[in-house]
Amino acid sequence: MSPGQKAVADESRGGRQYAFRRPIPRLIQRRSGIFNHGGTVAPGLDYAGRCPAWAVGARDQTRTRRSVVGRIVRLAVRRSAGDPLKRRRPMLIPTFTRTSLLVAGCSALVLAACSPSAEPPANTEAEASAQTQEPMAMAQTPFSAAEAKMHEAMMSAMGADAGETWARKMIPHHQGALDMSEIVLRDTQDADIRRMAQKTIEMQPGDIAELRRWLETNVGAAAGAAAPGGSAENPYATAEAEMKDAMMAATGADTDQTWARKMIAHHQGALDMAQVVLRESQDADIRRMAQITIEMQTADIAELRAWLDSHPAGAA
Structure with missing residues (x-):
C-alpha cells in the first residue's frame, strides 16, 4: 500500500488499525523515521503523521545520552586541567561597627576578670621553696x-x-x-x-x-x-x-x-x-x-x- 492512498493497515501483533487520511510529507517521514525501509507505514502514527509517543521518547533519550556524555567529557577536561569540580561558595566578609567593637571589647574584659586564671596564686614556687627551707619552729612550751x-x-x-x-x-x-x-x-x-x-x-x-x-x-x-x-x-x-x-x-x-x-x-x-x-x-x-x-x-x-x-x- 502506497503512502498517498487511503488505506487501513492491520497490525499483526497488537491487532490495532491505523488510518491515514492524507499523505504524510516526505520531510516528516525522513526526520521521524515513520516508514520502514520497504516503504510501509510504521505502526504507531496518528492520522496527521506526527511522531508517536515511543518515537518522541526515543528521541529524548538520545538527547539525554548526548548531554550526559558531553557533561562527562567536560568534567574530565576540567579535572585534567586542575579546575575544582565544585563551585566555591562566596566568602562572607564580616563588617564591624564601632558599637560591635565596643561590645566585644567589654565582653572580653569581663570574661578575663572573672576567669579563675586571673586570680593571683596563693603561693608561688619561690614562696613554697622558701617555706620548705625554713627550719622547724620550736613548739611553744614553758621552757x-x-x-x-x-x-x-x-x-x-x-x-x-x-x-x-x-x-x-x-x-x-x-x-x-x-x-x-x-x-x-x-x-x-x-x-x-x-x-x-x-x-x-x-x-x-x-x-x-x-x-x-x-x-x-x-x-x-x-x-x-x-x-x-x-x-x-x-x-x-x-x-x-x-x-x-x-x-x-x-x-x-x-x-x-x-x-x-x-x-x-x-x-x-x-x-x-x-x-x-x-x-x-x-x-x-x-x-x-x-x-x-x-x-x-x-x-x-x-x-x-x-x-x-x-x-x-x-x-x-
Whole structure:
C-alpha cells in the first residue's frame, strides 16, 4: 500500500488499525523515521503523521545520552586541567561597627576578670621553696625561752682547741638545765620531779664554777666568751644539732612530762659532747670533768626514764 492512498493497515501483533487520511510529507517521514525501509507505514502514527509517543521518547533519550556524555567529557577536561569540580561558595566578609567593637571589647574584659586564671596564686614556687627551707619552729612550751637562750649561747661559744671549746659550751649547757629546773619547780606538784629538779639546781652552779676556774687558769680569758683566734672547726656540731632537735621535739601532756623528756635529750647531748672531748683533748682536768659528766648524766637519764615508765601517760 502506497503512502498517498487511503488505506487501513492491520497490525499483526497488537491487532490495532491505523488510518491515514492524507499523505504524510516526505520531510516528516525522513526526520521521524515513520516508514520502514520497504516503504510501509510504521505502526504507531496518528492520522496527521506526527511522531508517536515511543518515537518522541526515543528521541529524548538520545538527547539525554548526548548531554550526559558531553557533561562527562567536560568534567574530565576540567579535572585534567586542575579546575575544582565544585563551585566555591562566596566568602562572607564580616563588617564591624564601632558599637560591635565596643561590645566585644567589654565582653572580653569581663570574661578575663572573672576567669579563675586571673586570680593571683596563693603561693608561688619561690614562696613554697622558701617555706620548705625554713627550719622547724620550736613548739611553744614553758621552757622555750630557756632553750633558745641555751642553744644560742652554745653555738657562739668557741675556743682555741677541743678542750677549751668544750668548757665554753658546757657553761651555757649547765645554765640551761638550771633555768629549766627552776621553771618546773614553780609549776609542778610531783614529789619526784621536784626532787630531781632541786638536785639539778644544786649541782649545776658547782659545775659551772669549776669550768670557769679552768678557763681562767689555762686560757686567761673571760669565761663564756669566745677566745680570740678560736678554732674554725666545731667538733661538737653534730652533737649540738642532735640535742637541739631532740629537745625541740620533746613534749608531754603537762609541764612535768615535758621537763622530763627535754632533760633526757639535754643530758644525752652532754654525754655525746663529753665523749667527743675525751677523744680530742689530752688535758687532765678536762678529761676528768668529762668523765664525771658522763657518769652523772647517765644516772640522771636512767632516773628520768624510770619516772616516765611509772607514769603511763608520759611514757616514751
